[in-house]
Amino acid sequence: MTQHTLTQLIKKINKTHRGLGPLVAMNLVAAKAHKCILNIAPAGCGKSVSTNTIAYLLKDRAKQYLSITLAGLIRVADELSEFGGAVIIDDLGAEKSEWSRTATLEVLAHLTYSHHVDKITQTSRIQISGFYGSAHVNIQPIMMNSLVQAPSWVAVVRDKIIRYYHLIRPAKPKKSIPSVEIDFSMPISEVAPPKHKGRLWYQLIMIGLVQWSYARCLEHIPDMLRACAALDGRNQVNLSDYRLLVKLMKPMQLERYILTSYSLEGARTFQNDLYCLLVELASFGEPTLDTIAEDYKVHPETVRRIAKSYPEWIWIKQNSPTRLCPTEWTQKVFKICGVNQRW
16 A cells, blocks of 8 residues: 555655654645644754745745744735735744734634634734635744733634644754655645544544644544645545544644643643753653753753652653653653654
């Protein structure tokens, strides 16, 4: 049986850019399904290379910006009206205002979901209509806390976007994009709706429920299944699409463990330090204190102090050099989230 086109693409990317294949594939699915995706990972983990690859693969279907603010969206409103391609923002954190970051993501989430936006601020008005494209936004974990603490996270953003937690830091980062191609021409509208039954369907629903309400799962998951089929050049969804999407969505489940809620609809807290340490453990197995300290430009004793605050996740191997090791619980979560799964 011929492998799924996206599986082939993931394998090819992983040969030259370790662990980056699933991130690129998930962004391709989001682009074809017309979704807003938030790519979350520390600096140096390949977010920009991934979205640069998407821009290359989509060519004239992509509009790429280093960063963009709410005021910037107003300036390009005419370009985005009646647009069906991908809007790519390399770094949402480049905007220093917390309010502007939150407002920008809120607009992008509403735009991709509702296909239009009419927002009036104190100083201006943004109007975009006929938008049937996707949005791809890169952000570092340190910026997540202000996003999830905003009232709009629950009220507007959470149910409308995909949060993809990329857990792999390359030992030898590459600025060049992978040498891959894909046929993006088949419209998702030509793919028939998938069946809402079977073990894999309910597995997708259970993963989706980590991030979305059940009603939104019934919207997002069929769209992504149809996107998988379209990217494989088929007008019918088959079992290979279900299997592929289950594997692609596994990292989304990390949100259950690193986002802390204190009320049903109130502010959340994103555990940034824990997430950064999990990236190191997932990438290197048992990294030394010095390795982590170099990655985050802090003193090794700072790494030790932070690691000690997460005893259920990390234990410290007191040898020379001192290393951080995953607990059995961490290894279980990594398996749930698809770390080291085979493609």
